[in-house]
Amino acid sequence: MxxxxxxxxxxxxxxxxxxxxxxxxxxxxxxxxxxxxxxxxxxxxxxxxxxxxxxxxxxxxxxxxxxxxxxTPRVLELGYSYLSSLDLTEMAQQSLELLSQRVGESCSMAVLDGTDIVYVLRVPVRRVMSVALGVGARLPAFATSMGRAILADLADDALAAWMKGQTFRAYTPQTLHTVSALKAELARVRKQGYALVSRELEHGLCSIAVPIHAVDGSVVAALNVGMPYSDDAPGRAVKQILPVLREAQAAVEQTISRGGWLPHLTMKNAYA
CATH class of the missing domain: 1.10.10.10 (Winged helix-like DNA-binding domain superfamily/Winged helix DNA-binding domain)
Known part of the structure; x- marks a missing residue:
């Protein structure tokens, strides 16, 4: 309906x-x-x-x-009820902590909620954004690596439904903010299996993300590593960090598989 x-x-x-x-x-x-x-x-x-x-x-x-x-703090009960029923964060906690130790950067897990991603797990090393990030923080999905890693799994009709009526703004001169540019980028993300965002949300930020699949193959979340931007940050992200990020991705998905965890609502039918 x-x-x-x-x-x-x-x-x-x-x-x-x-x-x-x-x-x-x-x-x-x-x-x-x-x-x-x-x-x-x-x-x-x-x-x-x-x-x-x-x-x-x-x-x-x-x-x-x-x-x-x-x-008041009682509002936190509403969010905690979601996290405690998710189980996914508990499964991923150890993998994220190990990932952060290995790459020396902040690592996060997020899920898609409407037009935004919502952070459900975070292991910070340093503050790389002007906005303080923690569990419950929201960022626009279209301009983030984790958002694109999740959105790339949507079928064309579901993606069109998600984009319908949205206004994409340019946060920086580098932000991809047209429908055609975003569709092309998501097609690239789907093909290569990761999303790299450099200076699109903030000038000083570069991040790389991979999707997390449930047992049924649906993408239920994304993992990322965020780092301060520098000229060599994008190259380092792909050459050095991505292999370690993929290991964490595999570890989380194996844990999910062993536990038989399934999402209450897959991303494939959320926007059908």
Whole structure:
């Protein structure tokens, strides 16, 4: 059922959707918004935003200080429930730690969530981005190595559905941000089995990623190694880091295979 059709059905709970909208109004740029700012960000009236904030405050997910609101640690329960049910992160933890030790760089695992990738596991060595990354961090999938490693697995019709209605912006002069350029790059990623992104999301960042397959062959996540950009960083990523990254990829996939783990929803049908 199409999203628009479902929103008009009796099964759609508008108050729940609006409550989640309010939770998403809090972020790094606006950690303690006022009622007016929450209403503006969500497109809700002040009266509706106020009722939702007070309800979330009653439930313990939001606190208030003067005229400002803030998220409480209880919100982490929502994300932890997902991670604890995923099992995939526990399977990959040891492999990522070993990978990071061997290459001397930060390593991460992410999954696709809508237009973004979401970090579900990270072993940091140094900070290579202006934005602090950790579990739960979100980045635009189209401009990241892990996002492209996952998107490259989508069939043409599923990829077209994913791209429909999106606006791709150029974060740097190097960013691939047209549909034709992205499709060509994803075809290249699919053929070579890895994604390399250099200075597309930030000027000082280079990263390389490989997909992680479940037992049924579907791509469920991606692993990457991120490093500061230098003239020789892309060459080092492919020649020196990629072989070690592929070993970690194989180790994680073997662990998944032995455990018989299957995703609740494969990427192939998520955008069908």
């Amino acid at each position: 199409a999203s628009e059709s479902f929103e008009e059905s009796p099964d759609y709970v508008q108050s729940l959707a609006r409550g989640l909208q309010v939770l998403r109004a809090f972020d790094r740029e606006l950690p303690s918004p006022s009622l007016s700012q929450v209403a503006e960000r969500t497109g809700l009236s002040r009266a509706v935003a106020r009722r939702l904030l007070l309800t979330l405050q009653h439930l313990g997910y939001v606190g208030s200080r003067g005229r400002s609101f803030f998220l």
